[in-house]
Amino acid sequence: MARPMRTAAIIPCFNEERAVAGVVAELRAFDPAIVTVVVDDGSSDATARVARETSLVIRLPVNLGIGGAVQTGIRYAARHDFDACIQVDGDAQHVAGEIAALLKVRAETGASLVIGSRFIGEGSFRSTAMRRVGIGLIASTLATLFGVRVTDPTSGFRLMDRRAIALFAEHYPQDFPEPVSIAVAVEHGLSVAEAPVSMRERVHGTSSLAGLRSAAYMFRVIGYLVLVRLKRFL
Amino acid sequence: MTPAHPLSPATITFVVVFAIVYMAVLLRNAIRDELDLYDLVLLSAVGAIPLAFVLLPALAEEASLLIGVQFPFILLFGGLFLFAFLGLYRLLHAYAKLHRQVRVLTQEVALLSSRLEGADAGRSPPASQ
Numbered sequence: 001m002a003r004p005m006r007t008a009a010i011i012p013c014f015n016e017e018r019a020v021a022g023v024v025a026e027l028r029a030f031d032p033a034i035v036t037v038v039v040d041d042g043s044s045d046a047t048a049r050v051a052r053e054t055s056l057v058i059r060l061p062v063n064l065g066i067g068g069a070v071q072t073g074i075r076y077a078a079r080h081d082f083d084a085c086i087q088v089d090g091d092a093q094h095v096a097g098e099i100a101a102l103l104k105v106r107a108e109t110g111a112s113l114v115i116g117s118r119f120i121g122e123g124s125f126r127s128t129a130m131r132r133v134g135i136g137l138i139a140s141t142l143a144t145l146f147g148v149r150v151t152d153p154t155s156g157f158r159l160m161d162r163r164a165i166a167l168f169a170e171h172y173p174q175d176f177p178e179p180v181s182i183a184v185a186v187e188h189g190l191s192v193a194e195a196p197v198s199m200r201e202r203v204h205g206t207s208s209l210a211g212l213r214s215a216a217y218m219f220r221v222i223g224y225l226v227l228v229r230l231k232r233f234l
Numbered sequence: 235m236t237p238a239h240p241l242s243p244a245t246i247t248f249v250v251v252f253a254i255v256y257m258a259v260l261l262r263n264a265i266r267d268e269l270d271l272y273d274l275v276l277l278s279a280v281g282a283i284p285l286a287f288v289l290l291p292a293l294a295e296e297a298s299l300l301i302g303v304q305f306p307f308i309l310l311f312g313g314l315f316l317f318a319f320l321g322l323y324r325l326l327h328a329y330a331k332l333h334r335q336v337r338v339l340t341q342e343v344a345l346l347s348s349r350l351e352g353a354d355a356g357r358s359p360p361a362s363q
């Protein structure tokens with residue numbers, strides 16, 4: 001008899017003491033078998049202490065940024081032989097119930113990396129014009145350079161299978177990891193798919209894609225995507 | 235060939251003294267393993283290039299004519315910039331490598347710490363959770 005799929009939920013957190021307990025509880029309510037792994041990215045608040053009451057916590061002694069934090073969780077998943085891991089933001093934007101949509105697309109397509117997209121399906125998410133332009137340009141660059149069509153390349157809600165876990169445990173981009181990791185996956189022969197999901201509005205903090213920063217973000221992401229593409233020639 | 239801009243004895247003395255003292259300090263640091271050989275060569279260029287220009291002015295003139303710059307000092311500063319950027323390149327390369335190593339070490343420390351805390355708390359491994 002095949003053993004049940006073992007899934008880890010990786011929750012990168014930086015100063016999320018107010019939200020992290022709710023995120024863990026929601027994941028447990030969705031599926032009690034999910035192993036929640038809170039990666040505290042050098043928070044200065046009580047994130048680790050709060051999370052430790054209900055979840056496994058990996059506390060980074062210094063802040064590595066989202067790429068370093070997520071990769072720490074992925075390394076944990078790789079070493080503990082998980083079949084899949086799901087990245088869930090620690091700010092409660094992601095809805096645990098939508099993991100079902102990721103799993104469904106994974107089962108239908110066999111994709112190694114399934115991205116939760118806010119921009120497909122019913123009630124599609126509406127963001128600012130600047131962000132939409134930026135996300136559209138990044139998606140176009142991914143399509144042009146790597147032949148992969150995604151609508152929400154900056155989504156941090158995603159499912160990785162064993163192949164993706166093995167790849168990202170070793171090669172995970174540290175800058176702009178969400179869009180660049182899609183390129184890395186495609187370059188290593190992994191398939192990528194999207195699942196329609198809904199997300200909540202951000203309650204605390206601000207997006208890194210706000211205002212003029214979104215233009216700088218967009219150009220830097222495109223630069224990193226070009227660099228990933230150029231690795232073919234090395 | 236006579237140089238277009240002859241240097242005064244004071245200038246020559248200043249450059250020679252500076253180059254000798256500067257390169258002696260660098261050499262001492264290299265002997266003490268505080269600089270590697272590449273750094274020694276790159277940093278020595280700041281003393282060696284001006285030294286070559288004041289001690290061998292005719293050669294500097296020939297070199298500037300050969301390369302096509304109008305004044306030898308342009309060649310001098312060009313050479314200094316080249317070595318400065320080579321040094322900067324080496325520094326950035328070393329920085330990027332250290333950055334990667336620090337990140338991996340930080341991750342490993344966190345993973346190990348989590349494992350130890352789990353062992354201390356008698357927590358069962360995730361396989362059986």
